[in-house]
Each structure stands twice: as C-alpha cells, then as structure tokens.
Amino acid sequence: MSRLSIQKLRKSWGDPPAADDIDFTVESGEFVALLGPSGCGKSTTLRMIAGLEAPDSGHIYLNDKEITHLSPGKRDLAMVFQSYALFPHLSVRENILFGLQVRKVSKEEQKRRLNFVIELVDLGSHLHKKPGQLSGGQCQRVALARAVISEARLCLMDEPLSNLDAKLRAEMRSELRALQQRLGMTVLYVTHDQTEAMSMADRIILLNRGRIEQIGRPEELYNQPATTFAAQFIGAPPMNLIRIENRVLGVRPEHIQLVQPGMGLKSSHRAVVKGCDYLGADTLIQLQLDEHSLQLRITGHQKLQPGSSLEISWAEQDQHSFCRTSGQRVAADALQEQHIEYTKKETHYAA
Amino acid sequence: MMVLAINTSAVNNQLSLAEKICAWILGFLWLMPLLFAFWAAFHPAEYTTHFDLLAPLTLEHFYSAWEQAPFARYMLNTLIITTIILGCQLVLCTLAGYVLARIPFRGQGLVMALVMMQLMVMPEVLIVENYRTLADLNMIDTWVGVGLPYMASAFGIFLLRQTFAIVPQALDDAARVEGCSRLQVLWKVYVPQAKPVYLAYALVSISYHWNNFLWPLVVTNTEASRPLTVGMAIFGAPESGVDWPMICAGTLIAVSPLLAAFLIFQKQFVQSFMRAGIK
Numbered sequence A: 001m002s003r004l005s006i007q008k009l010r011k012s013w014g015d016p017p018a019a020d021d022i023d024f025t026v027e028s029g030e031f032v033a034l035l036g037p038s039g040c041g042k043s044t045t046l047r048m049i050a051g052l053e054a055p056d057s058g059h060i061y062l063n064d065k066e067i068t069h070l071s072p073g074k075r076d077l078a079m080v081f082q083s084y085a086l087f088p089h090l091s092v093r094e095n096i097l098f099g100l101q102v103r104k105v106s107k108e109e110q111k112r113r114l115n116f117v118i119e120l121v122d123l124g125s126h127l128h129k130k131p132g133q134l135s136g137g138q139c140q141r142v143a144l145a146r147a148v149i150s151e152a153r154l155c156l157m158d159e160p161l162s163n164l165d166a167k168l169r170a171e172m173r174s175e176l177r178a179l180q181q182r183l184g185m186t187v188l189y190v191t192h193d194q195t196e197a198m199s200m201a202d203r204i205i206l207l208n209r210g211r212i213e214q215i216g217r218p219e220e221l222y223n224q225p226a227t228t229f230a231a232q233f234i235g236a237p238p239m240n241l242i243r244i245e246n247r248v249l250g251v252r253p254e255h256i257q258l259v260q261p262g263m264g265l266k267s268s269h270r271a272v273v274k275g276c277d278y279l280g281a282d283t284l285i286q287l288q289l290d291e292h293s294l295q296l297r298i299t300g301h302q303k304l305q306p307g308s309s310l311e312i313s314w315a316e317q318d319q320h321s322f323c324r325t326s327g328q329r330v331a332a333d334a335l336q337e338q339h340i341e342y343t344k345k346e347t348h349y350a351a
Numbered sequence B: 001m002m003v004l005a006i007n008t009s010a011v012n013n014q015l016s017l018a019e020k021i022c023a024w025i026l027g028f029l030w031l032m033p034l035l036f037a038f039w040a041a042f043h044p045a046e047y048t049t050h051f052d053l054l055a056p057l058t059l060e061h062f063y064s065a066w067e068q069a070p071f072a073r074y075m076l077n078t079l080i081i082t083t084i085i086l087g088c089q090l091v092l093c094t095l096a097g098y099v100l101a102r103i104p105f106r107g108q109g110l111v112m113a114l115v116m117m118q119l120m121v122m123p124e125v126l127i128v129e130n131y132r133t134l135a136d137l138n139m140i141d142t143w144v145g146v147g148l149p150y151m152a153s154a155f156g157i158f159l160l161r162q163t164f165a166i167v168p169q170a171l172d173d174a175a176r177v178e179g180c181s182r183l184q185v186l187w188k189v190y191v192p193q194a195k196p197v198y199l200a201y202a203l204v205s206i207s208y209h210w211n212n213f214l215w216p217l218v219v220t221n222t223e224a225s226r227p228l229t230v231g232m233a234i235f236g237a238p239e240s241g242v243d244w245p246m247i248c249a250g251t252l253i254a255v256s257p258l259l260a261a262f263l264i265f266q267k268q269f270v271q272s273f274m275r276a277g278i279k
C-alpha cells in the first residue's frame, strides 16, 4: 500500500538545473531504477524525495499524502547510501537498531525484528563487531538490514552496489532483487550502470541533464528507445547511429549480421574492417561504412584483418529512426510512408 | 590504536642520539622547579638551599601551609570554576562548531572570521572592559564571573568545527532519515566521533583555568570565589617575609589533584592528543 508520486519536481543551483520537470510514480511493491550518467541529477532527485534537499518547486506524495515539506524522519521511508553510512562508533547490532531506538520502538518489537532481519541478510556472527572490522559486502548487508528493519513504506537506494567489486556486485544484485520480491518492498533505486537497471528493475526512469528522457520497462527501453540518448545509453556496446540527411538511423551492434559475399541481397552493404576486440563469448568488430563508423558484435572468436571488407545487413524491424534535430524517435508508421533506409553513396552521386 | 602504537615506535627509532639527549635535557629543565618544590616542601627550612641526601624528611610545612590559608575553600572554588567553565565551553563550542560546520546560513563566513580573530586576541588585553561588563552584571567576586569571559572559547569552536566538518555528510543524512532531530544527530553522530578531541580540549582547558591567575586576581575579592592561584599569591605575599618551604608545600597542595589526574590518565591523554592532532 505504498505509492510514490512525484509532480513537476525541480531543483537548481545554477544553470542548467540539477533536476527539472521530474514527473513519475512508483507503484506499491515495484522496483524502479533511476538511471542516468553521473551528474544527471539522480541523487538530487532521490535526496529531495528523502527530504534531505528542499525542492525549488513541485510536489511529492506518498500514499496520496503530501510529504514535500516534511522533515526526513517523518516521511516513513528508509535509505541506503553508496558509502553505506554506517556509524563507526556503534556495533553492527546498534547500527541496525539505530532507527528503532530513536523512534522508541518497544524492546520486544526491536528484538523480534532484529532476529528476522539478521536471518534475512545472514549477519548473525558479526553482531558485536564495529563497521571498521567488516568487509565491503558485509557493510552493505548491514546498511540493507538497517533499511529493511524500519519496515518503511518506501526504500530509497543511492548506488548501493557501486563500491563493491564486480563479482560481489553481481551476487548482491540478484540477492537484493530476491529480497525485494520476498518482502514486497517498494524500491526506488539510483544507478548509473545500465546492466544493473536492466537486470533488476521492473521499470526504468532514464534521466539526462536533470530531465526525464524515457520511462518504461527494460525491454521497452531496449526495443523502442525514445531518443538517441536512450538508444546509446541502454545496451552495451551502444547502438550505432548513422546520420543521413534529417534522420538518424540506429542499429544495435548485436543486430547486424554478416552476409556471404555475392549473395546479392538488396539490403546488404559493404563495409571495411578497422579492428577487432575479442571479448570471450563474442567479438566486437569496428567497421567503416562509407563515412560512418559502426560496431558489430558476433559470437565466437573472429580474426579479421584490418582493411578486409565485409558484407553486412540488418532486419528492418531492428532499425530505429530518430529525428536529427530533436533526437526524438520517429514512429514506425511515419517511417513506412517515407521509407527511410540506408543507401550507398553511389546512388547519391548517380542521382 | 594499533596504527598509533606502531607510528610512535617508528618515530622513536628515527630519533638520533643527539635528539634524545636534547629531549632529556629539556625534560629535566622543565622538571627542575617541580623537583625543587618537592625538595623544599619535604625538608626542614635550613636544607632549602642546602642539598644533602641525608636531610631528614618532614611534613611540617604542609601542616603550617594548610593552617595559614583556607586551602580547602580555595580548592573548592578552583574546582567549581574550572568545572563551570569546561561545562559551558563544551556545550557552547559543540553547538557553535556544529552550526559552523554543517548548517549554512547568511553571514557564516563573517562569523567564522570573527571567531578566528578572537583566536588572535590575548584575553589579558580585555581585562578592563570585561571587568566593567561584569560590574554592570553584578557578577564581581562570583564563580560565574571568573568563568564568563572564557565560556565562548574561540579555540574550542574552531577545533570542533574542524572535527565536525570531516564527519561524512552521509552519516548526518542517514541519522536524519532514521528519525533524528538536528540535536539528536549532533548528540548521536557527531559528539561520539569527536571523543578524542573533547578529551584533549578538556585537558587543555582544565590545566589553563586551574592555573589561571591574572583575571581571577582582578575579579575576585574574597574567599567566596578566590581560586587557589590567587590564594597562593596572597599567602606568599612578601609582607610576612617569604617562607619558601611553606610556599612550595602550598604549591604542591595546589597542583597535586592535576598532577595525580595526569599521571593516572597519561596514556589516554597522549593518545587522544595524537589523534586530535594537537601537539
């Protein structure tokens, strides 16, 4: 029963504003990721929701109750910080119980919740240690336990995994998601890592320069990026963008296929190899298609000599089209009328 | 603490022989007056300037000193004055330091500059003006009167501001999200982390005010508020002919609580100073 609704939120310290015209909702039990490059205003937005930063204008509602001007402690939400923000002078146990003690929750209730949470995050043997004696992963669990034990309506997380090493991060990712599902937590999760957002979130809010670029399920962001920014930010390596006249064509590296030379496919193009990066499961190939640079991903270990040429093509449904000036996606039916497609330079000369 | 121990031993190893000798000489020079006071206080008057290992020991100077002046009352005054000053300093400097470190307000830079300026003003310069103010407040010859000019200590404010400023902002944020008010954040997050600084500051403040002389001399008139230092001076006043052994005994009575406290807590004090970065 917790629903967060943000309306026209704005915060500015100068030009451009750190967050502007932020509008979204998080439904009860939903895991929503706030995604964007560093400096795009994710933390600012989160901190305004937490009450740690006062918005210039706009409204924040939690369960239809306006909380825009409440102090952080009165908003009934929990927060997990990138640096964990554990109190160094308190033991793990005292850290986890900190909020309950401040809020004067009864001793029995504290004990009951503590036992439950300890089990959940597997911290039993460390209760009396100080944070300084724990590893990064363990600190992360303590921070998580402190958020879970509050039983708050909404849990805000600001890049909680970015201080962990890659392997631990991947483990914690699935563990965190499982925990959220099991407890039915409502989570707003800030990250700059698109894989993290894609793999964990029910929905993603993509931010760029303080503004919302696109909101949608991960597959929507991948399959129908609303702007060229979304197209390049989601997916690794980023989508190839080819500028033609007043349009931008986009094709993902994993959607480009190699064609046997001489098959005479109408839609195939000849490109020149510039270099290869072997990544293990697949190989990334840099290509030159006329004056455009492209990337292409194919499975297995492919050794291609720089300078050799390749025949490539892609399916029509894998091709995206954007307006060159606004960067906005051009709808598919509009496309069909104009029949935009990549054509070789020779045809231009001939015309 | 481990790190600290290793550091100090590493420093010890780096000291050359010459530096060690210098340190011993300085230490000895510093200790001389105290050693003399001990010698004079515990031996009969004829041995005061005549060193003899076999001189008989005596406590007579302590008895006569204790009798000649109301030391118990002076000691109580000093204790109360020092406690009042330290207590008020801790409260005021904590609040001011927190605001200057973490709550932005208009004119913050100016306030900080004023605090820094006060650091550079010798308190003795203000004696006349302070006396006038206290007379207006009717506080001459009271405990609070002796303490008042020192309560808003610029050194304390500056020290705590610097200490609070390096506490991570995220800890402050986390505590507030968990339901703490500003004062609770200060008490539960900032103060515990500044413990070594508080200890070091308290030591400096106590030893300064325990030994402070000029201002208490000016502002106290009677036994009601006169601290040990002033009492000692009156007691050793030359009209009565200087009785050095008795003055030494009196001095030892005066400094003994401080000396004992320092010897007992020596280790903690040194560690706390090193951690607080005051040397």
Ligand SMILES: Nc1ncnc2c1ncn2[C@@H]1O[C@H](COP(=O)(O)OP(=O)(O)O)[C@@H](O)[C@H]1O
Binding pocket: A013, A018, A036, A037, A038, A039, A040, A041, A042, A043, A044, A045
């Ligand atoms: N307290 C502040 N004062 C001034 N500018 C700030 C403050 N906090 C953030 N900013 C600016 O706002 C922008 C967004 O910052 P932030 O929300 O932290 O980005 P993100 O979390 O997405 O990396 C940045 O340009 C940053 O410099």
Ligand SMILES: [Mg+2]
Binding pocket: A042, A043, A044
């Ligand atoms: Mg951030």
